[in-house]
Amino acid sequence: MNALLFILIISLPLMLINLYFTNSSLDINTVFFFLIIFLNKIFNALVADLFLQYISLRKIVPLPTKHEKKLTLSNLLTYTLIASVIIPVIVFVIIAVINTEKEVNLKVTEDLHLASDYVNDKIENWTIEENSNLKLNNPIHVSKLLDILNVYVSTSDSTISFYLVDFNNKIISNLPNNDYSSLGLNWIKDGSIDEFSPGFYTWWSPIDTSYLIKNYSKDCNYVYVTSIDNSKILISIPSSQYTSTIISGYLESLKILIPLALILFLVISLLKNIILKSISKVIILSSGLPEKLKSKETIVFENSNILEIDSLIYNFQSMVDNLSNMILEAEITNKKLEESRKLLFKQANYDYLTELPNRQYFIEHAKNTINEFSNNNLYNGKNGIAILFLDLDKFKVVNDTLGHSAGDKLLQIIAKKMKEILNSYDSNSACVARLGGDEFVIQLIYNDKYEIEELSTKIIETIKQPINLDSSTITVGVSIGVGLYPEYGNDIESIFIKSDTSMYKAKASGGNEVYI
Structure with a gap:
């Protein structure tokens, strides 16, 4: 569209300014010729713009690689819309010019023939002596011929001129008088001449090089040559004589073209809106489709x-x-x-009965805690990590007397009690797991050993309380052995062995004891 905007914003005003200052008066031919040139410029601009859009110059001339501008459907439809109006107008103008030229040529031929026949008929009625004197260019008989021509000029509807010329192309006389008579017929040579029918010529005045539109000639005449013995008469009619014929021909065609162009414009505009509206909705709805x-x-x-x-x-x-x-x-x-x-993780890392972490999970968790304790400042102010190994007292008696189902329920109750006790601690500092059977283990990050003793006492006091189980009241106890990191070792295996040994010492003391 840049080329089209250049034509409309810059080229058109310059053409109009030049047209205004180089023409004292504008005739219809000038206007139509200007229209043809202007429409041709617009059409060329559209073709150039489409060429640049569709065929990159980089395919023809090696240029640095850049992001190529994409042609939008809106622009393409706009080009089609403009072209659908401009092309028929250009075709119409060309056809109208051709048809009008043919019509004018016929009219010119008829008018020039009438003038020539009129002169020849008059001369044929002269006597032999009068014809002989005319051959000798006798001033009296030349003047008589001019009178005959003057009568025709005064009575004719056409703006007609006569030039009496000898065979040396010297003007003997002419009607009406004009500046060309002093130049002989050299003025004809300065222009351009074209024979459109035998003996009939179209003459254009010399090209006006100051005019913006190249090869434009403002003056045009139709010329017919008829011979009279040793002289000849040039009969000339200016093209402006047929302006009304040209205009009427153009206007008749415009009566058909303008409605058709308007209808075509409206139809294509409607189609453009329908197409763009439908496609725009698809684009809007499909934008950000994944989200x-x-x-x-x-x-x-x-x-x-x-x-x-x-x-x-x-x-x-x-x-x-x-x-x-x-x-x-x-x-x-x-x-x-x-x-x-999640189920697989739970099955692999949690005890199905008590829903506490199992041995595998606890050992991995304890290893990570030891690594973090030794490698960063997360546990500043803490003295170490305590591993409390718990084994229930009298659990085998419950299984033997009340059955394994009652034993399982007891384990669930004990697990729940221990989780309730540890709820008052930070989850990063304390956790409980079931190792298997009636064995549990607790990890505690402690400040001092008194904190370990306090927790152990609370657990013992809680567990040894009577428990209602299947309409029976039972009492169990717990023995607790404690292993300390880093006091008893630098790895979880060493601390586990120490806490397990301590637990057996507590159990050997009669149960419901803690041994550190």
Whole structure:
């Protein structure tokens, strides 16, 4: 569109300024010729712009690589809209000029023939003596001939001129008088002449080089040559004589062209709006499509009256629906996978009965805690890590007397009591796990050993309280052995061995004891 804007903003005003200052008066031929040139410039600008859009110069001339500008559908339809009006107008003007030229040439031929026949008929009625004197260019008989010509000029509707010329192309006399008579016929040579019919010529005045439109000649005459013995008469009629014929021909054609061009413009404008409206909706709805589908936004494309666009919309809608179903299925699958992952993790790292972490999870957790304790300042102010090994007292009696089902329920009750006790501690400082059977283990990051003793006492006092189990009241105890990091070792295995040994010492003391 840049070339078109240049024509409209810069080139057109310059052409109008030049046309104004180089023409004292404007005739219809000048206006139509100007119109042809202007429309041709617009058409060339559109073709150049389309060429640059579709065919990159880099395919013809090696240039540095840059991002190529894409041609938008809106621009393409605008080009089509403008071209659909300009091309018919250019074709019309060309056809109108050709048809009008033919019509004018016929009229010119008829008018010049009438003038020539009139002169020849008059001369044929002269006597032999009068004809002989005319051959000798006798001033009296030349004057008589001029009188005859003057009568025709005064009675004719045409702006006609006569030039009596000898065979040396010297003007003997002319009607009406003008500046060309002093030049002989050299003025004809300065212009350009074209024979459009035998003996009939079109003459254009010399080219006006100051005019903006190249090869434009403002004066045009139609000339016919008839011979009279040793002289000849040039009969000339200016083209302006036929301006009304030209205008009427153009106007008749315009009566047909303008409505057709207007209808064509409106139809293509309507089609452009329909196409762009449908495609714009598709573009808007399809923008950010993945995010819309993930957020489960409902996307419904409106149907179009254009079959191809409607097919495109149908394909888009089918694609969106399929993608929505695929995303839904993927979410369901991911949810199931996540649930399976969590279940597998729970099965691998937690005790199914008490839902406490199992041995594997606890050992890994304890190793990580020891590494963090020794490698960073997360536990500044803490003295170390205590591993409390717990073994229930009298648990075998419950299993033997009340059965394993009662034993399982007892383990669940004990696990719940220990979790309640540790709820008052920071989750990063204390945790409990079931190692297996009636064995539990607690990790505690402590400030001093009094904190370990306080926790152990609380656990013992809580567990030894009577417990209602299957309509029976039972009493169990717990023996606790404690291993300390880094006091008893630098790895979890060493501390486990120490806490296990301490637990057996506590149990050997009669139970419900803690041994550090």
